[in-house]
Amino acid sequence: MYAAKEISVFDIIGPNMIGPSSSHTAGALRIARLARNMVKKSIEQVKFILYGSFARTYQGHGTDRALIAGMLGFDTEDYRIKESFVYARAAGLHYIFEIDSKRQDVYPNTVDILITDVDGEETTVTGISIGGGRAVIKKINGVDIDLTGDYYTLVIRHKDLPGVVAGVTNILSIFNINIAFMKLYRENKGTIAYSIIETDQPINADVIDKIEELNSVFNAFLIDKL
Amino acid sequence: MNFTSGQVLIKICDEKNIAISEAMILRETEYLDSNRYEAWGKMEHSWSIMKDSAKRALKGDIVSMGGLIGGEAAKINRRRLAGYTTVCGTIMSKAIAYAMGVLEVNGSMGLIVAAPTAGSSGVLPGAFLAIQEEMGYPDEVIIRALFNAGAVGYLIAYNATVAGAEGGCQAEVGSASAMAASAVTELMGGTPRQCLYAASGAIANLLGLICDPIGGLVEAPCQQRNAMGVSNALISAEIALSSIQNIVPFDETVAVMYNVGRSMPHELRETALGGLASAPSACSRCRNADK
Numbered sequence: 001m002y003a004a005k006e007i008s009v010f011d012i013i014g015p016n017m018i019g020p021s022s023s024h025t026a027g028a029l030r031i032a033r034l035a036r037n038m039v040k041k042s043i044e045q046v047k048f049i050l051y052g053s054f055a056r057t058y059q060g061h062g063t064d065r066a067l068i069a070g071m072l073g074f075d076t077e078d079y080r081i082k083e084s085f086v087y088a089r090a091a092g093l094h095y096i097f098e099i100d101s102k103r104q105d106v107y108p109n110t111v112d113i114l115i116t117d118v119d120g121e122e123t124t125v126t127g128i129s130i131g132g133g134r135a136v137i138k139k140i141n142g143v144d145i146d147l148t149g150d151y152y153t154l155v156i157r158h159k160d161l162p163g164v165v166a167g168v169t170n171i172l173s174i175f176n177i178n179i180a181f182m183k184l185y186r187e188n189k190g191t192i193a194y195s196i197i198e199t200d201q202p203i204n205a206d207v208i209d210k211i212e213e214l215n216s217v218f219n220a221f222l223i224d225k226l
Numbered sequence: 227m228n229f230t231s232g233q234v235l236i237k238i239c240d241e242k243n244i245a246i247s248e249a250m251i252l253r254e255t256e257y258l259d260s261n262r263y264e265a266w267g268k269m270e271h272s273w274s275i276m277k278d279s280a281k282r283a284l285k286g287d288i289v290s291m292g293g294l295i296g297g298e299a300a301k302i303n304r305r306r307l308a309g310y311t312t313v314c315g316t317i318m319s320k321a322i323a324y325a326m327g328v329l330e331v332n333g334s335m336g337l338i339v340a341a342p343t344a345g346s347s348g349v350l351p352g353a354f355l356a357i358q359e360e361m362g363y364p365d366e367v368i369i370r371a372l373f374n375a376g377a378v379g380y381l382i383a384y385n386a387t388v389a390g391a392e393g394g395c396q397a398e399v400g401s402a403s404a405m406a407a408s409a410v411t412e413l414m415g416g417t418p419r420q421c422l423y424a425a426s427g428a429i430a431n432l433l434g435l436i437c438d439p440i441g442g443l444v445e446a447p448c449q450q451r452n453a454m455g456v457s458n459a460l461i462s463a464e465i466a467l468s469s470i471q472n473i474v475p476f477d478e479t480v481a482v483m484y485n486v487g488r489s490m491p492h493e494l495r496e497t498a499l500g501g502l503a504s505a506p507s508a509c510s511r512c513r514n515a516d517k
Contacts, residue, residue, distance in 0.1 A: 007383055009254050009376035010268060012342050012405075013350075016275050019332030020291060020444040022344045057442040057498075060292040062335050077275075082335040108391075131389045133340065 005150045015133045017076040023109055024054065024061035027129030029081065030226050031111055032070025034137050034149050035125040037223040041117040045094040046071055049112040054129075055101040064097055067111065071095075076133060107138075135226075143194055145185045149226035151198035154207070159216040160186045160193040167214045168195060175207050192218075228257045230384055232422050232476035235377065239418040246408065246418050247370045250377035269369050272339045276328075276351035279338045283327025290333030294445040294511065299327030317360045318460060322453035325352030329449040342379045342388040342401050345437075345444045348452035349402035350375055353410055353459050363413065371413040375405035378425045385477070386484035390437035390496040393487025399448075399455040400432040400483060406459035407466070416467050424459075424466035426479040431458050433486055436494035438501025440508040447502050 017026040036043065048067050050058055058064050062082065069084040072091060080087055088095055109129040116122050126139035137147040140155075147153060158164045165184065172179060180200050186193035203222055211220045229235045229249070238249050254260045282288075286300025302323040306312050312319040325348030332338045338347045354368050379388065379401055387393045388401045407424035416424070432455070440446045474482070493500030502508055 006258060007380050008258055008260075009250055009265070009373060009380065010272075012376045012379035012383060012388075013269065013272050013372055014339055014341070016272060016337065016339050017344065018335050019338050019344050019347075020335065022340050025335070025344075026340070053442065060441060060443040062291055065335070077337060079337060131391065132343065 005148075011132065015076055017133060018062075018066075018078065018081040021061045022133040023129045023131050024057065024063045025066045025081075026076040026133035027109065027131070027135050028054070028063045028111065029066040029070035029074065029076050030133065030135035030149060031127030031129060031137065032067045032113060033073060033226065034135060034147065034223060035113045035115065035123075035127060036071050036073060038125060038140060038155065038221055039115050039117055039123050040219065040221065041119060041121070043071065043093060043115055044118050044120075045096075045116040047096040047098065047114040049098045049100055049114075051100050051103055051106045051110040051112075052108040054109050054111055055099045058097075058099075067113075068093075068095055140194065141192075143185050143187050143192070145194055145196060146183065147196055147223070149223060151180055151200065152202050152225050153223040154197040154199070154203055154211075154220060155223060156195040156197070156211060156220045157218045158193055158195065158214075159218075160188075160190050161216050164193075164214065164216045165195060168197070168211055168217075171207060171210045171214075172197070174210075175204060177201060177203060177207070227252050229253065230381070232381055232480075235381070236418050236422065245374065245412055246377050246421050247374040247412060250373040250380070253377075254373075266369065269372050270365070273354075273365060273369050273372060275337055275339050276341075277355055279328045279331045279336060279347075280324035280351040280355045281327075282336060283330040284323075288330040288334045288336075290330060290443075290445050291335060292333065292441055292443040292445050294440060294443060295333055295449050296330055298449065299323045299330060302326070314457070317356050318457060320359060321352045321356035321456045321460065323352075324355050325349055325452040325456040326449050328352065329445070329452050333443070333445045333449075341375070342383065342405070343390070343398045345390060345439075345448050346398040346402035346452060346455060348449070349399065349406050349455040349459060350409075352452065352456040353406040357410065357413070367413060371409040374412045374421060375409035378405045378408045378421075381476075382480055382483075386480050387487060392495065393484060394435055394490050394495050395437040395451055396429070396432045396435040396483055397487050398437065399451045400429050400435060402452075403432060403455040403459045403462070404428040406456060407462035410459060410463040411466050414463065414467055416463070420466045420469070422476040423470070423472050424462045426472050426474065426476040427465055428458050428462040429479050429483050430472065430474070431462065433483060436490060436501045437496040438494060438503045439496065439498055440503050440511065442498035442503070
């Protein structure tokens with residue numbers, strides 16, 4: 001479960017959203033928006049592979065338009081969602097949709113997002129929509145993670161070596177940032193790891209520069225609270 | 227200050243001599259650290275979206291993404307305006323037209339407030355816009371009542387579920403109906419106890435309601451279920467305001483709703499494998515809608 005977050009009145013009277021489905025439209029948009037935040041450079045092409053209920057009913061729910069809208073950074077309230085394909089073309093974003101209705105071992109509303117940036121670098125993200133417009137990123141570049149966008153989030157990709165986490169938390173304490181949750185995920189022992197740090201306060205972009213100066217850190221991203 | 231049951235909510239309201247709406251505002255500001263002014267502003271924004279979405283469909287030019295609904299709110303409105311005697315009276319006729327209209331807006335990728343879900347988004351706007359127009363309440367009164375509705379929805383979400391996939395339509399439209407029933411009761415001068423009687427009555431009336439969206443789309447029978455949800459809310463408020471009590475209290479009714487939902491076969495919980503979704507005419511309409 002992802003019940004860490006307290007229910008606010010605006011989770012009940014809300015989200016304010018473009019219909020028709022909180023899980024298939026608003027939730028899909030949020031997955032794509034989270035994924036977009038994990039790529040620093042401008043995005044050239046994106047491929048979506050839809051599974052489960054996403055694969056069966058995406059057209060009637062506007063799931064495809066919502067995913068593109070999320071990739072363009074639109075909010076769930078944005079009237080442009082319905083015409084997002086037009087905005088994607090204007091922005092030079094190439095997109096492909098694939099349907100995989102055979103695979104059974106996935107959460108009902110799952111999408112794989114394969115992003116290629118202007119330099120040809122690829123990022124692969126798997127997200128699920130868990131209802132009520134909430135989204136969870138379950139995988140990044142093959143590493144299992146859990147990321148919801150319920151908090152201000154810092155994602156750090158680094159070598160799986162001793163001392164990296166200490167270096168990161170040291171920087172956060174210099175910037176007076178209070179960590180709400182911190183999780184560490186890795187591909188294999190001693191290879192690539194992801195540290196995901198969630199905070200209650202917004203994180204200053206200067207923090208990213210400092211963290212990226214650390215040895216063993218490949219890159220770091222800020223993901224805004226959705 | 228926090229509460230996780232109707233019983234504790236009533237106790238807080240009694241001790242502080244406040245309405246449920248105020249208790250929910252206090253929970254938001256004191257427990258969740260929100261700013262009262264900002265929270266009010268956000269709710270004001272939600273109410274303006276609700277009103278726009280309810281009125282938008284009256285033009286009658288909406289066609290849903292799946293093509294199963296569109297134009298129904300305008301038809302009901304036009305019939306009333308043409309001078310035909312309404313069966314339900316003006317307030318109920320308006321409430322069902324608005325509730326159904328919001329579902330048209332939702333189904334055509336328009337802007338709505340999920341309250342508590344997109345599939346049940348017509349109930350609160352339907353109830354409040356009809357009441358505002360017929361009784362002349364200013365926006366401030368409605369915005370305050372929405373916090374009451376939020377309290378009831380929060381208690382249901384915390385202790386049970388508001389998801390059709392988990393609890394069927396009783397968890398979606400049933401919850402929306404309970405939220406509206408309680409909020410309307412407060413707005414009309416009812417006590418916190420009467421509010422929860424209205425909410426539990428509304429849930430009790432819809433126990434067992436399945437979620438069977440034709441073609442898996444949030445269109446039909448969802449649209450008319452919203453009309454039913456708003457009617458049930460007004461009925462339940464009228465009963466509670468008349469000081470009629472329920473045998474089973476709110477917290478127990480919520481638990482019952484949850485258990486009924488869990489015992490529903492999965493075909494009847496949003497999978498579009500059972501109920502109306504599996505009727506022959508529904509299946510053939512959807513094949514057309516797919517094209």
